Amino acid sequence: MKTITAAAILRETLAAELTADPTVMLMGEDIGVYGGAFGITRGLLDRFGPQRVIETPISENGVVGMAIGAAISGCRPIVEIMFADFVTLAMDPLVNQAAKLRYILGRQASCPLVVRLVAGGGRGYGPTHSQGFAAWFVHTPGLKVVAPSSIADHADLLHAAVQDPNPVVFLEHKRLYGWREPVPADRPVVGLETARTVNRGHDLTILAWSWMAVEAAIAAERLAADGITAEVIDVRCLQPLDMATINESVQQTGRVLIVDEAPRSAGIAAEIGCRVFEASHEYLEAPIRRLTAPDIPVPASPPMEQLTLPDATTIAHAAMGLMETLQ
Amino acid sequence: MKTITAAAILRETLAAELTADPTVMLMGEDIGVYGGAFGITRGLLDRFGPQRVIETPISENGVVGMAIGAAISGCRPIVEIMFADFVTLAMDPLVNQAAKLRYILGRQASCPLVVRLVAGGGRGYGPTHSQGFAAWFVHTPGLKVVAPSSIADHADLLHAAVQDPNPVVFLEHKRLYGWREPVPADRPVVGLETARTVNRGHDLTILAWSWMAVEAAIAAERLAADGITAEVIDVRCLQPLDMATINESVQQTGRVLIVDEAPRSAGIAAEIGCRVFEASHEYLEAPIRRLTAPDIPVPASPPMEQLTLPDATTIAHAAMGLMETLQ
Amino acid sequence: MSQSISAKKLRAAYQRMLLIREFELRVERLFLAGKITGTAHLCIGQEATAVGAVMALRKSDALTSTHRGHGHFLARGGNPDRIMAELYGKRSGYSGGRGGSQFMADYRIGYLGANGITGGSLSVATGVALAARLQNRSRVTLCFFGDGASNQGVFHECLNMAALWKLPVVFLCENNGYAMSMPVARSIAGGSIARRAQAYGIAGEETDGNDLEAVWRAVTNARRRAAKGDGPTLIECHTYRYCGHSRGDPCVYRAPQEKVAWRKRDPIQRMRRILLTRGVLISGEHQRLMQETRRRVQQAVAHAEADAWPKASSLTKGVFA
Amino acid sequence: MSQSISAKKLRAAYQRMLLIREFELRVERLFLAGKITGTAHLCIGQEATAVGAVMALRKSDALTSTHRGHGHFLARGGNPDRIMAELYGKRSGYSGGRGGSQFMADYRIGYLGANGITGGSLSVATGVALAARLQNRSRVTLCFFGDGASNQGVFHECLNMAALWKLPVVFLCENNGYAMSMPVARSIAGGSIARRAQAYGIAGEETDGNDLEAVWRAVTNARRRAAKGDGPTLIECHTYRYCGHSRGDPCVYRAPQEKVAWRKRDPIQRMRRILLTRGVLISGEHQRLMQETRRRVQQAVAHAEADAWPKASSLTKGVFA
């Protein structure tokens, strides 16, 4: 089985999509010779030329709006937003145009747009280069939202996102770019509304996604050493949510810990928490627990940033606490 | 006791703030002779002149950014965003600048900015003129978020917002502009972190804010006729939340219905639901219930819009359902 | 370049202008009567710009509109029944009642839609032009926007990119003197929108937006340049809306004389005089055309009145494709 | 207008340029050594623009900076110890370690801060200028931004408003030829940033950004106009960054000869030659100044190394005032 990083598999996938479908195009800042700030598009300009790999000025609003125009014209644009933080400049086209076209205009309009956001903290990039805003998009009807964790999922969900006829916000975590995992060549097809069970367990369910799913898996190993078996589910598809998989697990374990590195208030952990509660409250043996960042901007200082974001240690700790609680 | 509309009391309050404090200034589109799209600033240009009532071109991003520049220079700008939907264009200055200045730069920086958003549906204005995005701001550390319902609160919370040294997102519901209520002249001071108990009851707690609190109060009257006494709490301050008031009520009634006209997923109702659960789960006699809009854009067609948004009827119905459920 | 429009086309254009005028006047009354709720922005007085520009397009071309979009839609051949039904929020409306005045489209005729966001269609249109380039299609995209919209940042972003990449797009600013209550003199630094083209090294042109032929000529030339690969053009059409910005606008921000002066330059009357002079229209024919037009509008109203509301069960359907 | 800078000031400017150069070179090494993490954008090669522009300001003036802000901060008198501590994420940093390279400020000296958002300071600066107008203060605001930032929509919005209201702001574009890897030739339609001033009817000027005196003159004149109420000026300073865009940029997008050519126009060497010619600096003095400067930078590093981390208990403090 080949071992590969998220950065490399994203690059391979983009190349494969560009090869397979002449309507696929990339747009973004510095995605040409530079290969994008994180090297994801490296080499693609050379291979596919400037008609397919369109390097843009720094104009996030205009670029996302243009991608919408291209998408309704039969192209499949994939836009890279260098840091998710900059999507604040493109909320209007995403929310007021892309998200609404299909519902309002009906079948005549489809908007197969993928917006790749480089999200998340942990690299010391500071308050305006460490955000993700996934919750905003989940709160925007008409957008699909995906945040892969496993390396294989980076390929499979990106492929699914490109194939999808709807606008998809695709969150990539910068800490995963250099993360390496073996990836089987033959993999089942993955849909945009599916969660992934990372490992089985019966004591509690840990729900996480993106980088936090990696931390959760590490936490689960540590918990196992203490005799606690945690079922880790990589939620990965944030809108729509695969509540069936989640509820099935929770109804077996009776305990659930939801982990999100975003600020706590009105985050996705709250939504999942409510839905679990709504569907599975009679199975709960302990209160649902959220482990998130506090409601603060992400500080740049490395030790402060570390304190801000959940990690394997704090996840394991929260899980232990949960095991001690009685409903 | 004088009876007055939200539009009129907002106008009075703006005038009072402009009079009391020479650093207060208004910015926005058509806020001059036109008086703003909803007439809130009518007459203020005449009274306070173009130095204080600054009519801007259609440049939401630039205008909110400029207001930040003015705020850190010792002014107290109040920006009107004609429809909340257009704040999508100003997310960058709000989120990446205003919200973070204090936490990052410390005491040297304060940003006493009020951004007034004309929010909400129910007027047939269609998908791009009926949103509110309150949940986005609640999810943005460093912003305070307020959404008054009572007419008095429109004055008192706006006053508090203007006095506050932090950026405050102030959501006004367009359906309240013409709503009229008696307003006592002598009122206690109201803080930006307080909920308001609209009426007492012991069977269940209904949590709502903005226009939904009006609908909830009407629902409570109908429920009373059926022998159900609902305690209605106007949450009104959405960030920070007054969980003390909310939990106290829930712990007495054991049942809670949270009403929000925004789309369901990752909305404020989810956050409140989780917090109630976290603090009060052992008091709950029935599962927490959320009544929200479905995850769809707000349709323009009047009957469809009505089906989309919760109202007194659906609130009463949900409350009855809740009374029949057993934990 | 000197070009002229055939008599037949001129006549058709005149009829289209009448249709727009009568449609809009009727919508105004329907609002006052409470038959239509929500909001709508009427283009009474601006008909020559809509029709003159759209008739310069080919069938394979595309156009994007604004919040003030009924005229553009009708100019492109939108069905008055379905537009009216949309305003009523009825089932056969272009958006099945979901969009209302500011959110309807007919992609089959290249009408990519009104837009509730001021400036919102600038980037979409530019992207459509980009796609046409990539797809090697001969399509040119016409982008309507207002003087107010030209102050949005995205205007700058799109003109820059369209110019850099010589995209086949025509930016047409309907300068009606005001953005809601904001006069151009207080909102456009430097005074001219067309002149802003120079900043991007593209062609810019001002024209009389109440002169159908002038608009047609300007757009025809711009269209040709765009199609040839010579890049975008920014056209500023000077025109005027007689009506308020939207329902309930008392127009306190403009002097009554101003409207009177513009009435003298009414695009429809002017066109009528020209057509009579040229013998394209014969005396008295106007009455007949008016009657036809009114009947057509009445039919649209009757259609909308009789149409059903959207199905309640459809409410949550179709969010995703 | 012909003006000149006193010998004393020129000397101080030269020293400030040296400080910036040495500070940045040191930061580069600290990154490579893993002493500093996160990111930083260095302004090596652009020192004349920073120092020349800032020295044209008065004490009561304000300035906003960019992601490439160390030079602007040092030019304005920022304390190297606290800047370095901020890069380290330490407690005495200007933002207590919370902000890092792209988010620090010292309001007391009118330095309103770096900005992690390309173009993010344009509106803030314009708003500061608006406030100065309302407050009847004589303050002029200098707004630094890059060629890349000039493509953000907010550039257009702010230039328009500043021009309309004749705000006391000086927009200074540091055109270093690239936005990250994007060359100006492929990103600025029309080719000139300064010329975009015409669109707004304001003064625009190009100048050699590696010539401290030229920059100083341009900003001095613009400052005077702004203070007099004559409105904003857009100044485009042509300069070059020797270093990569940020840590780890291999600069594949530019030819090595280009850098060589720009080295010949190095702002510091050029200044040294001039000062020597004018006798402001005597031969050999440069060595001494360099030593002093290096000591100063070393002191900053030592300070940052010795400084404590922020208190863990402070993590959630201070979100609100």
Ligand SMILES: Cc1ncc(C[n+]2csc(CCOP(=O)(O)OP(=O)(O)O)c2C)c(N)n1
């Ligand atoms: C982003 C945004 N800001 C504000 C509005 C409210 N608004 C609708 S139309 C309009 C005026 C537009 O002026 P202009 O572009 O000149 O078009 P006109 O109405 O004159 O046809 C305004 C401010 C909006 N719809 N979208």
Ligand SMILES: Cc1ncc(C[n+]2csc(CCOP(=O)(O)OP(=O)(O)O)c2C)c(N)n1
């Ligand atoms: C809104 C936004 N988009 C993109 C970036 C990423 N980015 C940081 S600096 C930069 C290049 C800026 O170029 P320029 O304005 O010319 O400044 P320079 O780096 O050349 O000093 C980019 C693309 C950002 N920080 N913010």
Ligand SMILES: [Mg+2]
């Ligand atoms: Mg206009």
Ligand SMILES: [Mg+2]
């Ligand atoms: Mg640059």
